[in-house]
Amino acid sequence: MEHESGAVSRAKASLIFSMLMFGTIGIFVRYIPLPSSVIALSRGLIGTAFLAVVILKKGPGISWGAIKRNLRNLCLSGAFIGINWILLFESYHYTTVATATLCYYMAPVFVTLSAPFMFKERLTQKKIFCITGALVGMVLVSGIWNTGISGTGELWGVFYGIGAAVFYASVILLNKKIQGISAYDKTMMQLAASSIVLLPYTVLTEKVSVLSLTPMAVILLAVVGILHTGISYTLYFGSMKNLEAQTIAIFSYIDPIVAILLSALFLKEPFGIRGIAGAIMVLGAALISELPDKS
Template identity: 50%
Template sequence: MLISSLFIVGTIGIFRRYIPLSSALLAFFRGLIGSVSLLAFIKLRRTETWEGMGVKKFAGLIINGAFLGINWILLFEAFNYTTIAKATLCYYMQPTIVLMLSPLVFKEKLTAKKIVCALVALAGMIFVSGVVSMNVVQEEDLKGILFGLGAACFYAMVVILNKKITDVDAYQKTIIQLISAAVVLVPYLVITGQFKAIVFNGRLVLLLLIVGIIHTGVVYALYFGSMSGLKAQTISILSYIDPVVAMIVSALILGERMTLWEIIGAVLIIGSAIVSEQEPKKIRFSTKFRQ
């Protein structure tokens, strides 16, 4: 189930390319449809009632939902400006960001191994950016790279805050954040008049349902459903199927070929993240599942 969910996530960039909506609108519909579909799944599969939580935890989840929504917007914008492979690899700098912040927020020791892994990931990012192969980064590419890194920063905040919100059911936590991601965008979408500009047709509705139900509701259900049978370290390593699928799909469907330097950069980013996670006390699977 885990591998299936990660294969699905790796294709979201392709669908974004064919949805003629702003990134904010797409993030809104993804949160709305995703939360409804995941809630329906829980109602069908589970009978227990949700446990209550304190105001502090609930507020934290709402804030995290806002971060999640912003993260989606930035990621969708990255897909608009650069290749899906580059956007996804920039997004996968998130583990490195969390790694470097761990001494501050989790009081974890930053070992020599972690520092080396972070430096290797940064070197990989330079290769992926195109600076090495082209000596200069195209303006559109640069925008996409910055949006991707911005998305990684916001997802790092989601990971950190989720790590601090304990003793809350994973499904319950996710649904609250998905709903919050959609709700916090409503004022902005109303003020900017984006709801009025939507022209629905069969194709658009189908694509939104796929992104909301398949890429969000079904993916989260498969992901959480696989946790009990796998070790956290195994989940962490398998999670890197996502960017590999994104690179392959973008090359096959969109013809977005990667240069040799970009491939080397991809190996450095993914490889350094995997190596850095070979410790039992490393931040667990909740840090890895992103798009």
């Protein structure tokens, strides 16, 4: 029991760290002079290469047997990561970042509602209360309260954002089904699959000159590929086997809150009283969800 408790604590720490890293990526990406789809493809390729080197250096190498046993779910979840990114990029083209973010972070709601059917996790009143509080908090943080939704283009942005949320939720749920494989092997295969999905999309939609990259942009791209993708996704996916899907869902809200707080702090983007209240609601919901129930 003590061993299980320690594993859960480590898994939560890994999940929180990965969410914090995901929340900081926007600051780095802002200074990389490349389209978002090219950055995403680079993330996948650099992350895959980094993890392959780590696995080969660490010891026994890539566990092809474990990969083969989980191949279907690995490829499917990796492809879903790529599709998730593509739909999110399309959402940004049609609507505001605030609206796209709000739609995208419907994913934890989908996970929470699916978990009782897929994993027999009990949907308690406390979990329902916390996920509702986190969702209301995201509405306040996003600023959509003030901007609203107008026009057909905006609706397409909403549909793309919700589509991205569906695939994000599917990635979380599928990762709960992947067993008997190291976090390194799992993440490497998923990032490779996401790169395969992103490659044709990027080639068809973007025209980029490598010569336009500055040395600083190359360094930032490497940081995004290694730290924000290779390392953070390894911790993220590695934490899932020891945590309930509902816990992962609620803690996922740490990512956008950190992103918005940092954008207000470093990029001087507006963040009013409603945003502060929303951030407190989201983080409070994550904390309350993990408090032990009374016996």
